[in-house]
Amino acid sequence: MRRGSWASRFSFYLLAVGSACGLGNIWRFPHVVGENGGGAFLLLYIFLAFTVGLSILVAELIMGRSGEHGILKISRLVSVQQKKPFYWFGRLSLLISVVILAYYSVISGWVLHYLTQFLVGLFNEDRLTYISSIDMTALKNSGSLQFALASVHLLLCGLVVARGVVERFEKIFTRMLPILVILFIILVMRSFSLDTTSDVLRFLFYPDFSKLNLSSLGRAIGHVFFTLSLGMGIMVTYGSYFKDNEHLPSVGFRVTVIDTIVSIMALLLIFPIAFLSESNHYFTDPALLFGSLPRLFVKIPYGEFFGLLFFLCLWLAAVNASIGLMEALVANLKDKYSKVSRNQATLLATIGVLFITIIPAYSGTLFSKLKVFNQSVIENLDSVLINYLLPIAGLGLIIIFFKSLNDTDRRGKFIDAKGKNSQAMYHHWVWVLKWFSPALIILAIALQLINLIK
């Protein structure tokens, strides 16, 4: 699964960073932090990102480089070797990635909706009134609109993957990246100058542990998996692209640091605006990002232009993350059915995912009566997938990792010839991966289940 020649060292980083940074950081993280009470949860999250998340990320990258295949094939090889049905873990990862892509496409469709709204706003005579009227009502009332937007997003990703122009897209995205970073910093600074800053700082950085409950651990671990794109074999596929002289633990560490910084910046962007509203309920709503941002753009000169640029960049980031997911799916399909061409595999993946997209897209309309635990279909999908299934798939990946590589292989891939530190780090990493992470994942799932039936 080696990549073409343009792929410099920097671009490999971008692949991993690009898959990690996306809607998970900017859309999902703020409302998960809001839902779980702020500072204490943030602290718990950061701790888990650098223990459970980082250890599994490094394992996935190393497994990909050694196996040079996708997770499906690696798990099948381990099954044959060990004569045990480990291939189920590979299948579970793949199944999750299909459903996550469907879910992710619907949210990307929401971004697309805002993008078009800001575009229309540019041509409106009374721009300010127009921007302040942008909201989610049209989306909430129409499953077909959500499905149509998600389809546009998905078909575009399918087209990029099928035509083999992923690398060209990534180049465009790379050029856009500095704009996104600068825009993000400007917006955070503007948001930070609102009167609510001191309340926000207290909310985010003064940990009140009484706000944590039995589900918090599971929510934090689930989000770590989602935001670092773990448990689905994505990073396994990327690991197979990295050159042999690349020190993968350092790659994993840098990706985790960048992803965490982006997530914290998203909090600093969204919460000062959200705190302007009187209702606390609003913090915990998945519509938090979409509800907040237009209120900031109204206050900025040329806000409609900034808004357009922001949602364009956010959408490109979502396309980038989705393409990674789709590519891994296609690579796994091709591993399994060697006769299938790349185009056929992409078509198969796109149609399959499109079909599943119907469920989250029509969650608020056609399936609005279908409530489990008082939650809508899309909320249940988010929770079951991210808080339960991803961590379980993570456990499977850990098992496959230890079965597919012996201690000498692991050591060889982890320890950097130059760095003396990595010798000591190796033991810490193995301990965290073998004992600490599985124990926390099992505890998190058990606590969530207790909370459910309580």
Ligand code: PFF
């Ligand atoms: N990590 C991405 C984000 O935070 O937006 C989401 C994601 C992308 C999850 C790709 C899973 C994945 F395979």
